[in-house]
Amino acid sequence: MNALEVLRREAELLAMSAIGQPPHKGVPACPGLNLGETVRHVGSGYRTALEWIRLGREPGTGEWQEFPTDGEDPLEFMRSGAAAVLAELEAHDEDEPCATWWPVQQNYGFWRRRLAHETTVHRMDVQGAAGMEVGPVTDEVAIDGVDEVLTLWLGHKLDVLGVRGSRDSLVTIQVQDHLWLTRCGPHGASAWRVVDPEDAHLADAQVSASPMTMYRWLWGRLPDRMVQVIGDHDAIAQLWALLRLATK
Template identity: 85%
Template sequence: MNSLDILRREAEKLAMSAFGQPLHKGVPACPGLNLGETVRHVGSGYRRALEWIRLGREPQAGEWQDHPVEGEDPLEFMRSGAEAALEVLSAHDENEPCATWWPDQQNYGFWRRRLAHETTVHRMDVQGAAGIEVGTVADEVAIDGVDEVLALWLGHKLDVLGVRGSRESFVAVQVEDHVWLTRCGPRGASAWRVVDPEDAHVADAQVTAGPMTMYRWLWGRLPDRMVEVVGDHDAIAQLWALLRLATK
């Protein structure tokens, strides 16, 4: 999976989908979010990532441009941010060290992957707001996105936020031959790939779907009826709720 190619392609798709659309159009999958705010958020995210790299630490509010300047088109704000991010990330090998917000991956590869998925998810949001059919992604990209949201957001971001589940539970997440086991509860949350699917027998519940469906469901963009669920529905509801807190 070439994250830079995905980032470049998805940024252009997002821009094309937003072009000429009223900024107030709501994102169906995210009540309260509109097309214009989504475009602005993506443009701000590119700049925040670049500032994190430049400073070698988390940038504080006001240290990066998070809104278009007066008279600047929000779509151009997003596109210029994408161009700047691609320029910087292309100039460095993915294994070259740099500051990130995940201790397990302190290199440019983290930002390549993170911005590729950030752009992909919000491209889908923009297409939904614009009334355009949501374009698919390659299975390889979606499966990597499933791995990222479980390992990075559920397994790391919740701990940073100090958020815990109310009860200990295990939920298996299956996409074709790929299986992850998630654990949520008072001791924190974690997720890991299962080499042998039989090792997931300890799960209280299981969620199964195709690559793109699971990718979108884990990001809160699809309802439960779009995935197959078996077992303890309360365990699945807890996983869902914690993911919403981690990814908001």
């Protein structure tokens, strides 16, 4: 996956989908979130990433522009942020070191991938709010997005937040011939790719779907009826609830 090209394309699609749309339109998959706030949030996210890179650490409150200035169009705020972060990421190889919030990956490649998926998910939100058909992504992008939400958000972000599950459980995530095992419980959460398919039989439950459907389901954008589930439904419910906390 060329994350930089995905980011560039998705940022433009998001902007085009938002043009002329009332900002108060709600995002169907995210009650309480509207189109205008989604556009602003993405623009703020681009600036947060730039400050992480510039400062070499997590920026504190007030160290990045979180909101458009008075009279600044929120869509332009988002587009100028996209242009700035694309220019910064293009100027560096993906393996070049820089500060990130994931200890496992301290390089520009982290921000390329993270912002590509951030923009893609919120582009879908904007299209849903606008009443448009949600445009697809390639299987490659969706499968990478599945891996990212499981390993980065479930496997790392929950630990940073200090959030734990109530019971030990293993859930397999299956997308085509790709398999992940997720472990949730009182001792934390983790997720990893399954090398030997036989290992998947250790799980208490399994969730299967096409790449695009699984990508959206894991991000809380689709209901359970859109995926195929077998096994312990409580284990799946715990995974779902923890993902919602991780990606909030």
